[in-house]
Amino acid sequence: MKNYKQINPKSAKVEDLFYEYNVGAKPFLKWVGGKRQLLKSFQSLYPKLLKKKKIKNYYEPFVGGGAVFFDVVQNFEIENAFLYDINEELILTYLVIQNNVNELIDFLYRYDKQYKKLNEEQRKEYFYDLRKSFNFSRFNIDYNNYSENWISRAAQIIFLNKTCFNGLFRFNSKGEFNSPMGKYKNPKIVDEQNLLNVSKLLEITTIKKADYSKVINDLNGDSTFIYFDPPYKPISKTSSFTAYSKTTFQDDDQIQLSKLFYDLNEKGYSLMLSNSDPKNIDPSEDFFDKIYKDYKITRVNAKRSINSNPNKRNSIKEIVITNY
Numbered sequence: 001m002k003n004y005k006q007i008n009p010k011s012a013k014v015e016d017l018f019y020e021y022n023v024g025a026k027p028f029l030k031w032v033g034g035k036r037q038l039l040k041s042f043q044s045l046y047p048k049l050l051k052k053k054k055i056k057n058y059y060e061p062f063v064g065g066g067a068v069f070f071d072v073v074q075n076f077e078i079e080n081a082f083l084y085d086i087n088e089e090l091i092l093t094y095l096v097i098q099n100n101v102n103e104l105i106d107f108l109y110r111y112d113k114q115y116k117k118l119n120e121e122q123r124k125e126y127f128y129d130l131r132k133s134f135n136f137s138r139f140n141i142d143y144n145n146y147s148e149n150w151i152s153r154a155a156q157i158i159f160l161n162k163t164c165f166n167g168l169f170r171f172n173s174k175g176e177f178n179s180p181m182g183k184y185k186n187p188k189i190v191d192e193q194n195l196l197n198v199s200k201l202l203e204i205t206t207i208k209k210a211d212y213s214k215v216i217n218d219l220n221g222d223s224t225f226i227y228f229d230p231p232y233k234p235i236s237k238t239s240s241f242t243a244y245s246k247t248t249f250q251d252d253d254q255i256q257l258s259k260l261f262y263d264l265n266e267k268g269y270s271l272m273l274s275n276s277d278p279k280n281i282d283p284s285e286d287f288f289d290k291i292y293k294d295y296k297i298t299r300v301n302a303k304r305s306i307n308s309n310p311n312k313r314n315s316i317k318e319i320v321i322t323n324y
């Protein structure tokens with residue numbers, strides 16, 4: 001087996017990395033609603049045009065951890081990708097990986113070294129101190145203009161994400177990160193190879209902190225595939241797993257999004273959208289069947305890793321809506 005450490009991922013072609021060395025890029029953050037465990041089912045639902053190499057432009061308006069982006073862009077002939085998310089900390093991190101990955105890695109090694117030499121009690125103090133200063137310093141960050149101080153912030157985001165409870169990267173309504181510390185003995189704080197691979201892929205990518213509806217301003221030409229992964233319609237009244245950010249996504253927002261889906265369909269783009277299946281809870285609930293009644297709806301099995309009831313983990317379905 002070749003030793004991938006010997007290649008320089010910055011100068012290697014993505015295809016070389018993925019196919020010859022099998023060290024493809026993968027999500028660099030744990031993210032609620034991440035699609036990694038669904039990729040196998042999704043692959044059979046991608047547009048045929050993608051498999052025929054006819055799609056060159058990929059758009060993902062709710063990118064989150066980006067599992068589908070990484071899958072599509074490494075396996076098909078995408079020339080341009082556009083990623084959007086409303087979460088400013090997430091987009092800041094993507095942009096730092098795109099622009100200053102080596103400096104980011106240096107920061108992460110420093111955090112890793114400091115943290116790993118501490119005992120349990122000291123780690124706790126370190127985590128909560130960092131969380132506090134991270135929350136406080138958000139007022140000093142200009143999220144609209146890239147600057148040097150984004151690099152250390154991105155390192156803090158990755159550190160907190162890797163060490164917090166269950167990777168539940170949660171913000172309250174004031175925009176404060178409020179997840180408690182996790183119980184990992186040896187969290188992987190620096191995944192250098194992956195960050196370099198991700199940075200390489202982001203060279204063909206435009207990344208924006210924006211509402212999903214802004215995608216319409218960037219679309220040009222055909223040969224385009226758009227994948228929508230909006231926040232889940234809550235699977236139960238008590239579930240709050242859609243709280244990735246200060247804003248929430250209500251039924252009205254799901255309906256608004258379906259209108260955009262209809263508009264984009266008229267323009268001839270290939271579209272795919274996923275959500276949790278409300279029938280998991282109430283078999284008579286046909287919210288998505290109604291708002292996407294003119295499209296193909298497929299139900300696939302999902303093992304949702306974040307579910308308070310372990311008995312429900314295996315029986316959850318995800319719906320996938322496609323216009324092809």
Ligand SMILES: C[S@@+](CC[C@H](N)C(=O)[O-])C[C@H]1O[C@@H](n2cnc3c(N)ncnc32)[C@H](O)[C@@H]1O
Nearest residue numbers: 033034035062064065066067086087211212229
């Ligand atoms: C289900 S997650 C996406 C998960 C992602 N596909 C993955 O594999 O990790 C939904 C994402 O939508 C983002 N979001 C919520 N409201 C949004 C809006 N109005 N416009 C754009 N993004 C939004 C959230 O910040 C979150 O990252």
